[in-house]
Each structure stands twice: as structure tokens, then as C-alpha cells.
Amino acid sequence: MFRTNTCGELRLADAGKTVTLAGWVQRVRKMGGMTFVDLRDRYGITQLVFNEEVNDALCARANKLGREDVIQIKGEVNERESKNKNLPTGEIEIIVSELTVLNASATPPFTIEDNTDGGDDIRMKYRYLDLRRACVRKNLELRHQMTMEVRRYLDSKGFLEIETPMLIGSTPEGARDFVVPSRMNPGQFYALPQSPQTLKQLLMVAGMDRYFQIVKCFRDEDLRADRQPEFTQIDCEMSFVEQEDVIALFEGMAKHLFRTIRGIELTEPFPRMPWSEAMRLYGSDKPDTRFGMEFVELMDVLKGTGEFSVFNDASYIGGICAPGCASYTRKQLDQLTDFVKRSQIGAKGLVYARVQEDGSVKSSVDKFYTQEVLLRLKETMKAVPGDLILIMSGEDVMKTRKQLCELRLEMGSRLGLRDKNKFSLLWVVDFPMFEWSEEEGRLMAMHHPFTHPKDEDIPLLDSNPAAVRADAYDMVCNGVEVGGGSIRIHDPELQDKMFKILGFTEERAQEQFGFLMNAFKYGAPPHGGLAYGLDRWVSLFAGLDSIRDCIAFPKNNSGRDVMLDAPSYIDQKQLDELNLALDLKD
Amino acid sequence: MFRTNTCGELRLADAGKTVTLAGWVQRVRKMGGMTFVDLRDRYGITQLVFNEEVNDALCARANKLGREDVIQIKGEVNERESKNKNLPTGEIEIIVSELTVLNASATPPFTIEDNTDGGDDIRMKYRYLDLRRACVRKNLELRHQMTMEVRRYLDSKGFLEIETPMLIGSTPEGARDFVVPSRMNPGQFYALPQSPQTLKQLLMVAGMDRYFQIVKCFRDEDLRADRQPEFTQIDCEMSFVEQEDVIALFEGMAKHLFRTIRGIELTEPFPRMPWSEAMRLYGSDKPDTRFGMEFVELMDVLKGTGEFSVFNDASYIGGICAPGCASYTRKQLDQLTDFVKRSQIGAKGLVYARVQEDGSVKSSVDKFYTQEVLLRLKETMKAVPGDLILIMSGEDVMKTRKQLCELRLEMGSRLGLRDKNKFSLLWVVDFPMFEWSEEEGRLMAMHHPFTHPKDEDIPLLDSNPAAVRADAYDMVCNGVEVGGGSIRIHDPELQDKMFKILGFTEERAQEQFGFLMNAFKYGAPPHGGLAYGLDRWVSLFAGLDSIRDCIAFPKNNSGRDVMLDAPSYIDQKQLDELNLALDLKD
The missing domain is CATH 3.30.1360.30 (GAD-like domain)
Structure with a gap:
């Protein structure tokens, strides 16, 4: 057994016990004839003591320990004379009797401390060292806790987590897809999902009633400050619901997260703000209402x-x-x-x-x-x-x-009015169904082509489509859109009409969404849903400026993983097997 | 509100209540002046009654309902005269007073019953209808329950679920990668992970101590009977452990699943069988010991x-x-x-x-x-x-x-000795470190190049590598390898030696695994882990013959999703953006 306890576990009540600990050397200090070593693992830091007078040879070995060496020690838990109240283990120390170096470390390229001397680039290259810093590690711990609570909440509400495929078909509508050449189907490509939107709608047609999935999504976009080519959604869909049902359920989820993760009890219903009012008062569909x-x-x-x-x-x-x-x-x-x-x-x-x-x-x-x-x-x-x-x-x-x-x-x-520990939530509702695209010279779906128009606005579809509002809703917190969704069209005729307004030829609609339109012929239930951006939620709860900090191995602005040095060139043999040739422009 | 209750909820105690239900028409039967409709949703089936004498017009409309129409009804819960003991709702029926057709259905291409007339191909094409059948739906419900329990167990043991990236680097070693061309890095490709093996090892170097992830993995292999190009692993790794620690923890997980999901209490430790004995007695490293x-x-x-x-x-x-x-x-x-x-x-x-x-x-x-x-x-x-x-x-x-x-x-x-409701578990241990590859004319790693040899066999690495056994273990149930793992090498020198025995030049080892070997220089803890195949676990618990049946949207033997008709051809514009040209052989 490598350890009897973790480095965050021992307290004054353990004094007198003989223990074995293992971890990383955080710091070595010599004071008089004593050597103090801070031993670190995920759970905390425990102070080790070596006494020159008691065991000269052992103390000499301790003096030679370097930062980030991995060691194992055996010793006795002892009450400290000068207690450290900032540390949960601060009342005790270990009088070490045995020391084993499990793995020595080269000098790390930056200091493994919250307040590090490492710049962004070097920390990303050595991300496995960056993650040793408590301030970064805590974000991943928080992320785990949040996904556990999300699953607990949705499971208690009868949702099934259902995995949808990652290798699906490419749809030219929307953002750019990442594609995956198929070796077994020469010349053809899979696409990685931008979201499981159509698949979750098919699951509703399949009668799954309440679906969710915490799932990776992919968009091949030029990366702005806070975008990643792969990101994670909490994707949800429900059958036999109206907007009010979806909002109630996911407001409940947000409250559950605030209560269990942040200890904040949100008792009032979240305010609702029509999109037009949000634009009028804040010039944004995700107003910061702190x-x-x-x-x-x-x-x-x-x-x-x-x-x-x-x-x-x-x-x-x-x-x-x-x-x-x-x-x-x-x-x-x-x-x-x-x-x-x-x-x-x-x-x-x-x-x-x-x-x-x-x-x-x-x-x-x-x-x-x-x-x-x-x-x-x-x-x-x-x-x-x-x-x-x-x-x-x-x-x-x-x-x-x-x-x-x-x-x-x-x-x-x-003016200091955007306190990271204050949370102001609201629903932005009544989004316009369409927005005019200068580039395309046509109306585009503001959310997506499956969004249900408000019943009372359906007559406007013919006369004044630009005025039609949708059963669409975004949850906004502190100026961040943390989630959004809509009631979907389940009536094949209304869906046809929508495609026409969006300028799809029948052929193109069939080609791109034929499988969905076909499925709707066989008894699609009324349904709607919502997707939360997990990375944003975690960042918000952790008070981070960038989603990158809550992702274990993020990519940089060129879409590169500098630690893995990916993407990279592949063998000619691989290209041949995929029936591909490079066609580089210069 | 679309419904006050689900179709699986009402009991005799609800008699007299006015309820609203919504669901699919499973069956319509006329008997005398009465029409009976079985209304179905995910939760069950409830019998609706329409009486010609009471409301002729309503009954006439009920008679016109077709299979799989989506309807909403309002009515009163009534005690049935002839009770159906096979149905949880079999003691009641609903005397319908209002009927709304929410969405009519075309005639389905096969009957939506457990005992369907639909062949494999048509059911896969209309998978959203196939999933309506209770016998298929139940597999997805089971899958959800199993992943919930896996997460509960691992969370209780201090494991963090950490998402590793899907877009990583290609490694020519092992099975064939699916690759993803990078638009922002012309001529370069990401690979989809065959498993997060190296990433989870980096998380151990990062001090995450106990990691898990339920994660999609990808292998571009020619598909045999029970393989899918994308499959799901319960991927786990722990630091400061020996083989015994890993086995204890994951045997505990298996027992937890048997207890919570199947109601089977496994009290005895699972038998252990050395690989050589498994081969001698059963000719297999995954013997069926039922x-x-x-x-x-x-x-x-x-x-x-x-x-x-x-x-x-x-x-x-x-x-x-x-x-x-x-x-x-x-x-x-x-x-x-x-x-x-x-x-x-x-x-x-x-x-x-x-x-x-x-x-x-x-x-x-x-x-x-x-x-x-x-x-x-x-x-x-x-x-x-x-x-x-x-x-x-x-x-x-x-x-x-x-x-x-x-x-x-x-x-x-x-001889009927392979009862699907009997479970026989064991650990196969002491795998050989290497196996001889006729094709490559060299020793290959039986598990992977990071597997730790047994301490007592390390001296044989030089003299007789073929005799070296590894700290590797597989969990086997009913002749299926449900999980497997190993203690990993954490010593950079031993890792170097391993690469040499495997015939890697220093350059090639550096090129393929340089990031990992470099990481190991900075204090890698002793670590080991295991990965369970989720699809296999679910199939085993559900008594399925194929993993396909526990996957919502599986692919066929040509790697095609026949429902989505993926993969497919992409636009020339997309190819141009990716700096690719097709190079079809004929």
C-alpha cells in the first residue's frame, strides 16, 4: 500500500498515529538543525519534519529533495508547536522515520504555485504541471461536482441520459462542421456534431419523453477570445411540454446548482424579459443585470x-x-x-x-x-x-x-458593479423568429429552422414574417447566455412552411433534413428543450475570465493543442487509405 | 399543460379523478358499441374507452384513429370490469370525454410491438420507430441507470470525472485512427481518440489522483459482428496504487452494479486466474466459467x-x-x-x-x-x-x-449451460508483457507500451523478454472481457527500455510519445487503471446478443448510419477550405 492517508486528511486527533503518505515535494526549508518539507497531493498539504540530531543521514537526504519530486514517507503524526490556521492540516506535522523517492523531478519550467511565474504559453505546453496548481485543479473539481449535480437533478426528474453518435452527417446550414473522412465509404465524410439538435428531436419522436446528455460539440469557427473548437453542452429535450414547462424545469435545475454548489438559495422566480425590451434597455440579448x-x-x-x-x-x-x-x-x-x-x-x-x-x-x-x-x-x-x-x-x-x-x-x-460573487439571473423570451442576413440576402432562423413560432404570431408568417416571435428562451446570468432553447415544430406542414420562408427549395430541405421531416410523419409529439453551455456555467461559478481555465486540455486560438502538438501531419499511407490528397494552396 | 399524468402512472386508487393524458395510439379495438384504445408512452400503456351510446361523435372519431397517432385525451379514471394483471395500469381505464389529435401518423413501415414484423435493415433505417418498442427502449433505460450508478460509485470513492479532448494527435501505433482535417492548420489532422490512455496518464502526472470518464472512443477497423466504429468506455486511472488496489476498487464497482441494477449480491471475492491457466484450461483469455x-x-x-x-x-x-x-x-x-x-x-x-x-x-x-x-x-x-x-x-x-x-x-x-441470467465473474491476471507478431517480425506489447512488467520479472527483460509477465488484469464475465487495465510504468528509464524492446527507435518513440515521456520527467506518481467497455456491460446485463441493441443510433457493418444516411459526400467548397482533394482509386 502506497499510503495510509492523503496529504489533506490528518488532524490533531490523529496525533500519535504512524502513517504513510505519498505526494509531491512543494517546498523544502531548513531551519537550524531541522528540515521542513511541504508534501502535496490533490487533497492538501502536510508538513514533514526531519531532525538532524535524531537522524542525520535521513535529514541529509531530505535536504537534497527538489521541488516536485515524488516521495513516500513513513512517520508519526505530531502536534505542531506553531500551528498554521490557514491549512486544514495546520495543527499537525509528521516526524519522518522513512523516506523513499518514488520518482525524482527535473526542475519544472515554472513554479507550481497559485501565484506562478509561468506565462500562458508555457503553462499550456506543460498543462500537466499547470493542473498541479490548486487554483487550476479546483476548477476541474468544481466541474465534476456540477456535472454530478446536473445528473442527479435530471435523473430525479425522469430524464434519461442517452448517447447520440459523434460520427453523423454534415449539414451545410449553420456553422462550419469538422468532418471525418470515411475509409470504408470512399470519398464520403462523417461530420462531428455541432449539437445533437436533430438527434434529440428524433429521440422525442422515438418516445423517449425526457432526454439529456452532457456531450461534446464541435464547431470549426475562427476562434474568438472565449471559443473552443470542442465544447460541452448539457443538452436536454422533453415531450408534451409548452414553454412554461421547460422554463420551470430548467429554472429548477439552475436553482439546484446554486444551492448545492454555491450554497445560494434562490427562492424567487427568475425575471422574464422580452427580447425587444432587453435590446431597448441593454442593447443586448444577454444583459448583465447585476x-x-x-x-x-x-x-x-x-x-x-x-x-x-x-x-x-x-x-x-x-x-x-x-x-x-x-x-x-x-x-x-x-x-x-x-x-x-x-x-x-x-x-x-x-x-x-x-x-x-x-x-x-x-x-x-x-x-x-x-x-x-x-x-x-x-x-x-x-x-x-x-x-x-x-x-x-x-x-x-x-x-x-x-x-x-x-x-x-x-x-x-x-464602477465595480460586476461582482463575480453576485449572480443576477433572468430569462430572455419572445425572440424574433427570423433575422435578416445582409450576407445571404434572405431571412435566417435566429435560433434554428425547427423553432416553433408563437401560436398568436403564426398568421404573420405569410403577411409579415419579420414580426413573428418564437417560443424561444435564453437563460442569462451576469451578461452570459448560460443556456437557451425553444419549443420545436412538430407539425410537418408548419415545418415545410418554415423552410419555404427560409428560402430552402424543397429539394434542399429534403437533402439536408429529409430524415427529420420523414420522421415527423410518424407521430411526432409536441416537444421542446434547452441546452446549457457547461463550460460557461463552470466559468461563472468559478469566477473565471475564460472558459479555457475550466477545461483540462484546452486548445489555443489557432485550434492547436500545444501540449500534444496536435493537429499534425499524417502518413501518406493514411491519406491513401482515406482516398485523399493534400491540396495546399502555396 | 399537455398531461396531468403519464400512461404508466394511474392505479385503482386514482378512480374518479379527471385526468389528461397524451401519447401514441398503440391499438384500437371495437367491441359492440365500445371502442378501446391503448394509449402508450415511455412509462406504460393506459386503456381508453369510448362509448358509442354516450357520445357517438367522439366514438366515431376514436374509430378513425390509426396506429402511432399522437393524441391527447381528457377523461375520468374508472375501475375496469375485466382487469389485466399483466399491466401495472391494468385495473383502470379512462372514460374519455375529450379527444385531440396532436399529430396524425402515416402507417409505420413495421409494427411497433416487441414481436415486430420489421427486419433488421428497416428497423435501423427507422430507428426512431424501433426505439418505441418497449424491448429496445428498456436497453436505453438500463444504460442510463448503469451510468448513473457508475458515477455514484466512483464519486463516492473520490474520483473526478474529467473530460479529455476529442481532437487529439494521431498515433500510428495500435488500431487505425479516425482523423479530422484542420482548416486552421492546413495539411494537418487531428485524430479522434482510440482511448484517452495517454491523457489519463498525464492527468495522473498532473496530480488528479483519481480520474474517470465515461467517454466515446473511436477505432477505424473493419467491423466484425460486434464492433462499432464509436464505442463507449468507462475509463479510470488512480495514483499511488498497486494492482491489488485497482482490482479491489473495480471489483467493488462491479458488485455495486450487480447489487443496484440486477439485485444480485456478490459477496465472495472474484476468482483470479493466471493468463497461462486460462489458456491451458479454456484456450481463451476470457473464459466463460458459467x-x-x-x-x-x-x-x-x-x-x-x-x-x-x-x-x-x-x-x-x-x-x-x-x-x-x-x-x-x-x-x-x-x-x-x-x-x-x-x-x-x-x-x-x-x-x-x-x-x-x-x-x-x-x-x-x-x-x-x-x-x-x-x-x-x-x-x-x-x-x-x-x-x-x-x-x-x-x-x-x-x-x-x-x-x-x-x-x-x-x-x-x-447443453444449455450458458444461461443469460447466471453471471460468472473472474479476473484474468499475469498476462504476458509481449506477444510475437508474425506480421511485424517483432515483439509487440500485449496491452500497450506503458504497461508495467511484474517487479520479479524485470530481470528477464534483458535475458528472456518473451517470458516477462505484466501487472495487467482483465475482468471477465460469462466469456466477455468487460474491462481491463494495468499498472503503468512511471519510471522514464524503464519506459525507455520498453520502447527499445518493442523496436522503437529513440526518434520514433520521441515523435509518438515524446509528450508523455517528457511529462514523466517532472515527477510522475506510480499509477494504474482500468477501462470498462460500457456497451458490453449493458449488453451483458440486458441479456443482448449484440452491443448494437443498447446503442441509440448504431452503425451497420459498413460503418454507415442508415437512418441519417451518413457518411456522405461534402461540397467542393468544404474540401477546398480543408486543402483536400479526393483521390478515388477507380
Whole structure:
């Protein structure tokens, strides 16, 4: 037996026991004739003591131990003189009588401490060492606990976890697929699932009633900051349900997770916000509602009421009110202007107005507006002395709102209103069914082509499809879309109609979704579902800035695993067997 | 709300309640002025009653219902006159007052009953209908329950479920990889994991201590009867353990599954059998020990003791004793001879000897042997009157044993000794470290190159590597290898030596496993693990003949998903983006 106890287990009550421990050398300290070694494993750190006077040879060997050596020791649990209250094992130490080096370690390329000297690149290359750091390891422990609780909750509600295949067919609609050449079917390819959407709908047709799966999904997209080519969904679907049933069940799941994982009891129903209101008040379909600072539309106040042509030409003018920021310096205001002008945001400028102590308003567009107009601005914004009003405008309403949204989030961060330990949840509902794609010159499904329109909006499908709202819902927490779903179409005729509106020829619809449409002929139940992004949930609970930190072996922005050095070139023999040739452009 | 209850829920105690149910029409029967409809969902079947005299119009609509229509009804729970004791809901029926057809069904291509008229091909094409059959659905329910229990058990033992990546690097060693072209890294490919073997070892180096994952694995092999290109492993690894620790923990898991899923309490430790003994007694490293009929070696008895040149030239002669089969007819014996001569088995012939009522022996090789020799045969085989002795021989010991193994299993089946409700578990241990590959002309790792040799056999690595045994173990149940694993090498020097014996150049070892060997430099703990085949476990518990039946959407023998019609051709645009061209041979 390699150990009687872990390094996180022993307490004062164990004093006097003879124990065997194994783990990694975290630190070696010499003090007088004593050598102290911190021994680490997943469960904690235990202090080992070697006494030169008692056993000179053993102590000499301990002095030679290096960081990250793997050792096994035998010794007696002893009450410490100077107790360490920050450590669960801090009241005891082990007086070592035997020491075995199980495996010596080369000097690690960075220090294995929470506060490491290793940069991002080197830590990813040696991810197996990075994972030894408690702050990283804890994220994986949290992830495990969360998936256990998800499964417990869904199992208790009668859901079956059903594995759907990873090697499926490619569907050109949506994001780009990763494909897998088939050796047994020359020239043909499987695709890795972007989500098991159609498969879970088939499981509903199959009468499985309540399905879930914690499942890897794949998208071959150019990677933005917080995307991974492979990510994990908590994928769910239910039969014989309406939107209200799905929302109740998955709100219950969120509450279960908050209670069991974070110890937070959420008793109130989550607020619901129509998509149109979310866009109007926050310029986002995933508003961060940890703080207010809602948008106020200012078209009535500022368009045509002065000589400022930018506003006079605008289709949208909106402002937010930053409390206590009237004292911002010129430099701070310039920073904000630079912020909104960055290419990722792309605004042309930023107008501000300070509400002074005496109630008057001083603005960057003073010369174009009378004080009367500016006081009306203050009133409309419900601003008080000390507030800073920030105003943006543009010709494209949606685009301008999104820019103002970025500014609002930035101000929220600057004012410390985005506390990672505060959670603000809501449902965004009543999404539009379609959105116009400039690129494709046609209406596209905002969620996917299987989303059910609101019953009361079905008549609009012919007359004004752009106004049709869907039975679609997103769960949002702290400005992050943690989950989303919809009621699906189960009526083959309605599905046909939807494909027509989306510009699918009958042939193309048949080619891409024929198997699903065919299945719907044989008695599809009304059904709907939801998918949670597991990586995002874990990041949120762990307070991480990137989903990468809660993934054991993530990929970098070029889709590479720098630890494994994957992807890589394969043998000509492998290519031949797959009936493939490389066709490199240069 | 679509339903107040499921179709499997209502009992006599609910009589008088007004309920709403939804489900599929299983059957419609007219009897006198009454119409009975069996309404089905995942949870059961409830009988609906429509009375012509009470509501003619409603009854007329019920008469028009077709099989698999999805309907919703409202009605009152009523005590049945003629109760059906085979059905949990058999004491009640619903007197229907409202009927809504939610979705009509076309006539299904086969009957949705346990005893269906649908052949394998049509059922796979319409798998979503096949899954509606209770006998298929139950396998998926069982699978869900088993994975829940696996997770409960491993979680209680401190294991963390950690997701490892699906897009990793290709390793030419072992079976053929499925590969995934990378668009962002032109000309390079990811591989889908054949197992997370190296990744879980890296997690041990990372100090994760106890890891598991229920995970999809992929092998691009020509598909035999019971193989799937994607299959699911319960993959586990532990640090600071010896073989005994791993065996104890996973024997505990097997017992937990038997107890919670099958209600079988296994109290005794599972027997252990060295690999060499398994081969000697059963000709298999996964013996079916539900029955005896062990091999008896007959070289002393039959080689050189008569004129039968087949035996006189043999390197191995072995027999099994089939109790009570002395009465086998000539035809039955010919069938057995044909069985062992089939190309899958490839034996040249079969010798038999009947032990007659008077104790004398009548054999197919009578003319070559004296009765004295034949009586010695009887004695050696411990045969009694009425027994049939079946003897095979050959020049290749292993090959002949394997042939005799097939015959033994066949006889076990014929004699009804392979009861699917009886479970016989054992550990096969002490596997050889290496096996000789005729094809490659070198020693190959029997498990994989990271398997730890038995400490006492390490000196043989230089002198007689073929004799080295490994710390490897398989769990076998009813002749199926349900899991297997080993203690891994954690010492970089020993690993180097292993690669040398396996004929890897340093360069090739570095290229293929460099990341692992490099990781081992930084303090790898002693570790070992095991992987269970989930599909096999579920099949075993469900009494299935094929793993296919416990997989929601399996592939056929050509690796095709006939329901999705995958794999398929992709667009030229997709190929271009991936820098690939097809290179079809004809």
C-alpha cells in the first residue's frame, strides 16, 4: 500500500498515529538543525519534519529533495508547536522515520504555485504541471461536482441520459462542421456534431419523453477570445411540454446548482424579459443585470432640438447615466471615447454631459444645445448632481445599441458593479423568429429552422414574417447566455412552411433534413428543450475570465493543442487509405 | 399543460379523478358499441374507452384513429370490469370525454410491438420507430441507470470525472485512427481518440489522483459482428496504487452494479486466474466459467501410443468431456465436425470417443488405438458412461487451443449451460508483457507500451523478454472481457527500455510519445487503471446478443448510419477550405 492517508486528511486527533503518505515535494526549508518539507497531493498539504540530531543521514537526504519530486514517507503524526490556521492540516506535522523517492523531478519550467511565474504559453505546453496548481485543479473539481449535480437533478426528474453518435452527417446550414473522412465509404465524410439538435428531436419522436446528455460539440469557427473548437453542452429535450414547462424545469435545475454548489438559495422566480425590451434597455440579448444603468432613448430630447448634425441625422440616440462620475477628468473621458472607437466596437464618438453640483449641465455638445434642452436631458435621464451622462448615436439602431451596451458594461466594470460573487439571473423570451442576413440576402432562423413560432404570431408568417416571435428562451446570468432553447415544430406542414420562408427549395430541405421531416410523419409529439453551455456555467461559478481555465486540455486560438502538438501531419499511407490528397494552396 | 399524468402512472386508487393524458395510439379495438384504445408512452400503456351510446361523435372519431397517432385525451379514471394483471395500469381505464389529435401518423413501415414484423435493415433505417418498442427502449433505460450508478460509485470513492479532448494527435501505433482535417492548420489532422490512455496518464502526472470518464472512443477497423466504429468506455486511472488496489476498487464497482441494477449480491471475492491457466484450461483469455468442461491435455495419452499420424505429428492434443452426449447421432457429430472446420475456426477435424454404458470406449480413431489406450483416455478425461469425449489437435498450440475453445463454447450452448441470467465473474491476471507478431517480425506489447512488467520479472527483460509477465488484469464475465487495465510504468528509464524492446527507435518513440515521456520527467506518481467497455456491460446485463441493441443510433457493418444516411459526400467548397482533394482509386 502506497499510503495510509492523503496529504489533506490528518488532524490533531490523529496525533500519535504512524502513517504513510505519498505526494509531491512543494517546498523544502531548513531551519537550524531541522528540515521542513511541504508534501502535496490533490487533497492538501502536510508538513514533514526531519531532525538532524535524531537522524542525520535521513535529514541529509531530505535536504537534497527538489521541488516536485515524488516521495513516500513513513512517520508519526505530531502536534505542531506553531500551528498554521490557514491549512486544514495546520495543527499537525509528521516526524519522518522513512523516506523513499518514488520518482525524482527535473526542475519544472515554472513554479507550481497559485501565484506562478509561468506565462500562458508555457503553462499550456506543460498543462500537466499547470493542473498541479490548486487554483487550476479546483476548477476541474468544481466541474465534476456540477456535472454530478446536473445528473442527479435530471435523473430525479425522469430524464434519461442517452448517447447520440459523434460520427453523423454534415449539414451545410449553420456553422462550419469538422468532418471525418470515411475509409470504408470512399470519398464520403462523417461530420462531428455541432449539437445533437436533430438527434434529440428524433429521440422525442422515438418516445423517449425526457432526454439529456452532457456531450461534446464541435464547431470549426475562427476562434474568438472565449471559443473552443470542442465544447460541452448539457443538452436536454422533453415531450408534451409548452414553454412554461421547460422554463420551470430548467429554472429548477439552475436553482439546484446554486444551492448545492454555491450554497445560494434562490427562492424567487427568475425575471422574464422580452427580447425587444432587453435590446431597448441593454442593447443586448444577454444583459448583465447585476447593475442598472439602463439605456434611455433620447431621440425626442436631442434630435432636432439643437444644431448638432450627428444627432440630427441619427436613427437612434441613447444614453446611460453613470452615478458619481461627473468628476471624471478629461483624460478619463478621452479613454472612454477611445474605448468606444476601438475596432471591436466601432463607434464614431461619445457625447457626455456632467450634472454639476448646482444642478446645471455641462456637456461636450454645449455649443449646439440650450441649457433648457440639457436640463430636459438631465430630467429624462433621471440624473442627479454628480452624475455623468454618456450618449451615443448612430444611423443603425441595433448597431448603436450594441455599442452603447459595450460602454455600459465598461462603466459597470469601472464602477465595480460586476461582482463575480453576485449572480443576477433572468430569462430572455419572445425572440424574433427570423433575422435578416445582409450576407445571404434572405431571412435566417435566429435560433434554428425547427423553432416553433408563437401560436398568436403564426398568421404573420405569410403577411409579415419579420414580426413573428418564437417560443424561444435564453437563460442569462451576469451578461452570459448560460443556456437557451425553444419549443420545436412538430407539425410537418408548419415545418415545410418554415423552410419555404427560409428560402430552402424543397429539394434542399429534403437533402439536408429529409430524415427529420420523414420522421415527423410518424407521430411526432409536441416537444421542446434547452441546452446549457457547461463550460460557461463552470466559468461563472468559478469566477473565471475564460472558459479555457475550466477545461483540462484546452486548445489555443489557432485550434492547436500545444501540449500534444496536435493537429499534425499524417502518413501518406493514411491519406491513401482515406482516398485523399493534400491540396495546399502555396 | 399537455398531461396531468403519464400512461404508466394511474392505479385503482386514482378512480374518479379527471385526468389528461397524451401519447401514441398503440391499438384500437371495437367491441359492440365500445371502442378501446391503448394509449402508450415511455412509462406504460393506459386503456381508453369510448362509448358509442354516450357520445357517438367522439366514438366515431376514436374509430378513425390509426396506429402511432399522437393524441391527447381528457377523461375520468374508472375501475375496469375485466382487469389485466399483466399491466401495472391494468385495473383502470379512462372514460374519455375529450379527444385531440396532436399529430396524425402515416402507417409505420413495421409494427411497433416487441414481436415486430420489421427486419433488421428497416428497423435501423427507422430507428426512431424501433426505439418505441418497449424491448429496445428498456436497453436505453438500463444504460442510463448503469451510468448513473457508475458515477455514484466512483464519486463516492473520490474520483473526478474529467473530460479529455476529442481532437487529439494521431498515433500510428495500435488500431487505425479516425482523423479530422484542420482548416486552421492546413495539411494537418487531428485524430479522434482510440482511448484517452495517454491523457489519463498525464492527468495522473498532473496530480488528479483519481480520474474517470465515461467517454466515446473511436477505432477505424473493419467491423466484425460486434464492433462499432464509436464505442463507449468507462475509463479510470488512480495514483499511488498497486494492482491489488485497482482490482479491489473495480471489483467493488462491479458488485455495486450487480447489487443496484440486477439485485444480485456478490459477496465472495472474484476468482483470479493466471493468463497461462486460462489458456491451458479454456484456450481463451476470457473464459466463460458459467460451466466447467475444462480442457484436458492428452499428449501423454495419445501421442505415439497408436498409429494415428495426426496425433503423432501434433504439438498439442486436448479434449473436453461433454456429459451425457455419448448418444449423439452420426449427424450430430458431423455437425460438430463441420462447426470446427468452418473458416472462422479453421480446424482440420474432430475426433470423438463415446463412453458406453458398460464402461468401454468407442472412438472415431478405434482402428489406431488399443482399447487399453482408450480406457486410459477415459480415465484421464475423468469421463463416465454416457459421456462424449471431443478431441482436437494441431501443430500450433495456441491456435489449437483457440479452436477447442470454440468447440467448448458451442457444446456449452448446446447443453444449455450458458444461461443469460447466471453471471460468472473472474479476473484474468499475469498476462504476458509481449506477444510475437508474425506480421511485424517483432515483439509487440500485449496491452500497450506503458504497461508495467511484474517487479520479479524485470530481470528477464534483458535475458528472456518473451517470458516477462505484466501487472495487467482483465475482468471477465460469462466469456466477455468487460474491462481491463494495468499498472503503468512511471519510471522514464524503464519506459525507455520498453520502447527499445518493442523496436522503437529513440526518434520514433520521441515523435509518438515524446509528450508523455517528457511529462514523466517532472515527477510522475506510480499509477494504474482500468477501462470498462460500457456497451458490453449493458449488453451483458440486458441479456443482448449484440452491443448494437443498447446503442441509440448504431452503425451497420459498413460503418454507415442508415437512418441519417451518413457518411456522405461534402461540397467542393468544404474540401477546398480543408486543402483536400479526393483521390478515388477507380
